[in-house]
Amino acid sequence: MSRLTGAGEQRGAEVIDEHGDTVPLPVVPSAGDSEEPIDHLSESYADGPQRPPFTPILKKVALGVAVCLVAGAGYAGLQQIANAPADPSGAGAHQPSQSTSTTPDQAQAGVQRAVAGEAVLQKMTDAVENEDRTEFLNTIDPKATAFRTSARTIFSNLSTLPLGTFQLRYVSDDSAALTPDRQAELGGTQSWLAQVEVSWQLSGYDVKPARETLPVTFVTREGKTYAASFSERFVAGQRRPVWALGPIDLAKGKHSLVISLESESEARSYVSVADKAVESVTKVWGKGWRQKVVIYLPAKQAQMEGVLGAQPNTYTQIAAVTMAELDTPAVGAPVRIVANPKLFEELGKQGRRIVLTHETTHVASTATASPVPLWLAEGFADYVAFTAVPVQDESAAKELFKAVRAGKVPATLPTPEAFAASATELPQAYESAWLACRLIAEREGQDKLVKFYRAVHASKTSSGLPDAFKSVLGMTEAEFVAEWQKYLERLAGA
Numbered sequence: 001m002s003r004l005t006g007a008g009e010q011r012g013a014e015v016i017d018e019h020g021d022t023v024p025l026p027v028v029p030s031a032g033d034s035e036e037p038i039d040h041l042s043e044s045y046a047d048g049p050q051r052p053p054f055t056p057i058l059k060k061v062a063l064g065v066a067v068c069l070v071a072g073a074g075y076a077g078l079q080q081i082a083n084a085p086a087d088p089s090g091a092g093a094h095q096p097s098q099s100t101s102t103t104p105d106q107a108q109a110g111v112q113r114a115v116a117g118e119a120v121l122q123k124m125t126d127a128v129e130n131e132d133r134t135e136f137l138n139t140i141d142p143k144a145t146a147f148r149t150s151a152r153t154i155f156s157n158l159s160t161l162p163l164g165t166f167q168l169r170y171v172s173d174d175s176a177a178l179t180p181d182r183q184a185e186l187g188g189t190q191s192w193l194a195q196v197e198v199s200w201q202l203s204g205y206d207v208k209p210a211r212e213t214l215p216v217t218f219v220t221r222e223g224k225t226y227a228a229s230f231s232e233r234f235v236a237g238q239r240r241p242v243w244a245l246g247p248i249d250l251a252k253g254k255h256s257l258v259i260s261l262e263s264e265s266e267a268r269s270y271v272s273v274a275d276k277a278v279e280s281v282t283k284v285w286g287k288g289w290r291q292k293v294v295i296y297l298p299a300k301q302a303q304m305e306g307v308l309g310a311q312p313n314t315y316t317q318i319a320a321v322t323m324a325e326l327d328t329p330a331v332g333a334p335v336r337i338v339a340n341p342k343l344f345e346e347l348g349k350q351g352r353r354i355v356l357t358h359e360t361t362h363v364a365s366t367a368t369a370s371p372v373p374l375w376l377a378e379g380f381a382d383y384v385a386f387t388a389v390p391v392q393d394e395s396a397a398k399e400l401f402k403a404v405r406a407g408k409v410p411a412t413l414p415t416p417e418a419f420a421a422s423a424t425e426l427p428q429a430y431e432s433a434w435l436a437c438r439l440i441a442e443r444e445g446q447d448k449l450v451k452f453y454r455a456v457h458a459s460k461t462s463s464g465l466p467d468a469f470k471s472v473l474g475m476t477e478a479e480f481v482a483e484w485q486k487y488l489e490r491l492a493g494a
């Protein structure tokens with residue numbers, strides 16, 4: 001598979017390898033030709049409170065460490081979720097209703113459920129639009145005490161967000177998804193689980209609505225249908241909307257919106273870092289992007305994993321992730337930077353700025369939907385971050401220098417596999433990619449580096465990279481690699 005045309009698929013495959021079956025991902029069709037964000041990038045910064053440049057900790061921060069690129073917005077498609085067995089572990093799993101024969105009576109019952117459920121969703125949507133809390137709570141099962149509490153939070157969150165649009169759409173249901181015990185617990189004359197598409201657009205930030213699929217439990221009692229849960233039987237890969245995870249606070253900056261599950265003061269403290277990151281990126285990339293970022297700041301790693309649709313403890317080593325919040329690729333998909341609260345906090349001020357500048361570079365350059373090879377996407381993001389927040393080479397390229405001094409000069413530019421979070425020489429991959437980009441900037445000027453990146457990004461064929469080497473840099477990749485190897489040896493003093 002060539003570097004360019006296959007980039008999207010390769011990225012998807014990487015993540016499947018990396019996370020096993022914890023993050024099931026669809027094969028993204030024609031990802032290589034796509035102009036839209038189709039995968040998300042993430043970085044891991046293993047540890048590091050703020051320290052002066054030469055300490056091991058900051059070095060690790062500077063090094064970037066683990067990355068994963070997730071295709072298809074890290075998300076199984078809508079239909080896949082709708083068809084997925086209710087319990088991915090297999091316990092109580094059953095065949096999706098589509099694969100069993102349906103009698104006319106069953107079909108009619110399905111239509112009745114859809115009509116009743118859709119009516120509830122419509123009332124909810126209207127209540128959100130009209131900011132009518134009472135109407136909203138009228139749609140919630142009076143017997144679902146815990147869910148009524150979350151519903152109050154959800155309503156208040158939705159009122160807090162600058163919503164341009166908000167919609168709920170009944171997609172499909174599965175009458176067998178709830179166990180008899182659960183149905184008995186719910187009571188009523190009928191109860192079932194439906195998949196509901198929720199879409200919402202943040203005014204001033206999103207060109208298109210974000211979209212997710214929520215499992216909604218419905219119950220009918222005394223002739224009236226209610227929603228009884230928004231969180232029953234999530235399947236692996238199914239993402240949770242940030243506003244359904246707990247009370248949120250917002251902080252708005254000049255270029256950023258921070259949505260925090262932590263606290264308002266926490267949100268505010270990130271706004272200035274995010275604003276600075278946008279300015280730093282614009283200085284290098286230019287003004288031809290929206291110059292806005294939306295950052296999710298979960299209070300717990302579990303919430304981050306909820307937003308990403310990942311299994312618990314998948315992101316133990318990941319400080320921040322850039323993701324497209326959409327179930328299928330589309331032009332202008334809303335992109336979010338999702339922070340891992342504990343690791344992000346531990347990074348310290350300088351480390352956070354480096355990470356946010358790196359992630360914001362991915363946002364500006366739409367790296368989530370680019371045929372650009374990973375070494376260029378990651379190297380360029382680190383180039384922008386380290387240009388904004390300079391770090392000593394000896395710190396920022398420590399692992400690479402160690403290898404080069406031991407005579408292990410990289411034979412090629414880092415491969416996509418080298419950027420898998422599980423890759424053993426991940427720091428070297430980052431460091432050598434960064435220095436490849438810096439070499440281009442030193443040799444030809446920063447503008448040429450940006451021009452080179454844009455040329456590869458805009459390419460539609462597998463010859464995009466060699467063409468850009470020739471037309472922008474006037475050399476072949478092999479010639480560049482030879483020069484880069486010498487550069488690494490010189491920097492490492494080998």
Ligand SMILES: [Zn+2]
Pocket residue numbers: 041042043067358359362377378381
């Ligand atoms: Zn990255």
